[in-house]
Amino acid sequence: MQGGVVEAQEKGKARAAPARPAARDLLLQAASEVMSERQTIDVPLSDIAARAEVNVALVSYYFGGKDGLLLALAKRDAATALGELDRLLSLNISPEEKLRRHLAGVIKTFFRYPYLYRLLAALMRDASDETARDIAQFFAQPLARAAQGLMEAGIANGSIRPLDPQLFYIAALGACEQIFANRAILKFVHGIEEIDETLQRRYAEVVLETLMRGYLAPQGD
Amino acid sequence: MQGGVVEAQEKGKARAAPARPAARDLLLQAASEVMSERQTIDVPLSDIAARAEVNVALVSYYFGGKDGLLLALAKRDAATALGELDRLLSLNISPEEKLRRHLAGVIKTFFRYPYLYRLLAALMRDASDETARDIAQFFAQPLARAAQGLMEAGIANGSIRPLDPQLFYIAALGACEQIFANRAILKFVHGIEEIDETLQRRYAEVVLETLMRGYLAPQGD
Numbered sequence: 199m200q201g202g203v204v205e206a207q208e209k210g211k212a213r214a215a216p217a218r219p220a221a222r223d224l225l226l227q228a229a230s231e232v233m234s235e236r237q238t239i240d241v242p243l244s245d246i247a248a249r250a251e252v253n254v255a256l257v258s259y260y261f262g263g264k265d266g267l268l269l270a271l272a273k274r275d276a277a278t279a280l281g282e283l284d285r286l287l288s289l290n291i292s293p294e295e296k297l298r299r300h301l302a303g304v305i306k307t308f309f310r311y312p313y314l315y316r317l318l319a320a321l322m323r324d325a326s327d328e329t330a331r332d333i334a335q336f337f338a339q340p341l342a343r344a345a346q347g348l349m350e351a352g353i354a355n356g357s358i359r360p361l362d363p364q365l366f367y368i369a370a371l372g373a374c375e376q377i378f379a380n381r382a383i384l385k386f387v388h389g390i391e392e393i394d395e396t397l398q399r400r401y402a403e404v405v406l407e408t409l410m411r412g413y414l415a416p417q418g419d
Numbered sequence: 420m421q422g423g424v425v426e427a428q429e430k431g432k433a434r435a436a437p438a439r440p441a442a443r444d445l446l447l448q449a450a451s452e453v454m455s456e457r458q459t460i461d462v463p464l465s466d467i468a469a470r471a472e473v474n475v476a477l478v479s480y481y482f483g484g485k486d487g488l489l490l491a492l493a494k495r496d497a498a499t500a501l502g503e504l505d506r507l508l509s510l511n512i513s514p515e516e517k518l519r520r521h522l523a524g525v526i527k528t529f530f531r532y533p534y535l536y537r538l539l540a541a542l543m544r545d546a547s548d549e550t551a552r553d554i555a556q557f558f559a560q561p562l563a564r565a566a567q568g569l570m571e572a573g574i575a576n577g578s579i580r581p582l583d584p585q586l587f588y589i590a591a592l593g594a595c596e597q598i599f600a601n602r603a604i605l606k607f608v609h610g611i612e613e614i615d616e617t618l619q620r621r622y623a624e625v626v627l628e629t630l631m632r633g634y635l636a637p638q639g640d
Contacts, residue, residue, distance in 0.1 A: 294635060322603045334607035342608050349634075359636050364609055365598075365625040366634060372597025373590040379600075382543045386555035387563050388585055404586040412633035413570075413587060414515060415580050 224250040233313035293352035445471040454534035514572035
């Protein structure tokens with residue numbers, strides 16, 4: 199990390215051609231901030247460049263264009279989430295507790311990066327098959343693999359019911375993501391304009407209780 | 420229903436200006452078929468009109484354009500699903516069993532109309548706030564209201580755990596829809612190219628078992 203040097207260079211120079219790592223990171227951070235603030239991923243590149251205080255031409259230079267910038271941002275955020283998953287997997291706790299914390303972490307990640315769900319959906323939808331495969335492999339694949347391992351360990355030690363791990367995980371991710379997936383339904387059906395910290399926590403509780411114990415009341419007590 | 424008269428008229432006349440109800444329904448059915456077969460909602464209007472054997476200009480006449488046709492198709496399919504929900508609600512079975520069958524019905528609906536998930540998502544995403552509100556109100560609202568009633572009845576009689584019905588239903592719908600939401604993840608992560616009847620049934624079983632009883636194995640037996 200040569201951040202100090204780069205920053206010193208930038209302060210002394212015109213912003214149009216800063217040293218490589220800083221401008222790239224500034225653009226990613228600016229994209230993240232502007233998309234979070236405006237609650238949309240449709241933001242002009244010029245606004246992102248202005249926030250980053252770098253020349254808009256650097257987007258082409260570093261990312262090859264807007265799609266490349268968006269993909270790099272998804273990868274940056276995914277890397278953070280995957281790092282947290284790695285730390286979680288190394289803890290000395292039961293598989294079912296790891297699974298619970300992992301799913302809570304998925305909800306927290308989409309809350310922390312309010313544009314991330316739409317960004318991934320848009321990239322998977324509009325991008326080439328290659329980009330879709332790329333995202334699936336760098337992000338969805340490691341998650342699915344970790345969850346599968348946890349399910350299998352829990353099934354083996356009798357703490358988790360013998361459900362199909364692959365299908366369970368698809369369903370579990372759907373439950374975690376849904377509140378972030380459709381703002382119009384949230385607004386027009388449930389009267390919720392914004393997902394704040396309190397709602398995020400309440401939602402995580404309901405999702406995790408449902409996934410762990412289900413909605414049926416225990417019988418015979 | 421004046422279907423017989425209309426069909427008789429159509430057989431005798433050029434297809435360019437058939438009587439109103441038939442051409443409208445033919446276009447909806449053609450759109451449904453073509454989108455199902457091609458596994459995409461991006462189909463040219465000319466192909467839909469050709470399948471319906473009507474003049475493409477009738478799309479503007481009946482629907483005001485492609486968006487109107489797609490919205491009308493979503494409404495047609497939603498009406499079928501809502502009709503089934505009405506019949507289900509009138510049955511003399513417990514609230515938790517109604518909830519289970521309703522959620523199974525949601526999965527079946529998305530399987531039966533393979534384009535419906537994407538169509539609703541695209542309409543909610545790209546359309547005006549008015550269209551999004553319209554869809555939320557004619558489709559999502561009645562579902563959410565029915566589910567809320569079932570949850571409350573089940574909580575009252577002790578068969579359903581006291582979870583927040585609104586948040587539970589958001590999560591439950593997410594679980595039901597997820598396998599239909601992202602074909603790229605299905606393909607590149609799970610190696611699944613197509614959702615067939617068998618997979619749809621297995622997925623419904625896992626989703627419903629998870630939502631009803633959770634993934635945790637029962638303790639102490």
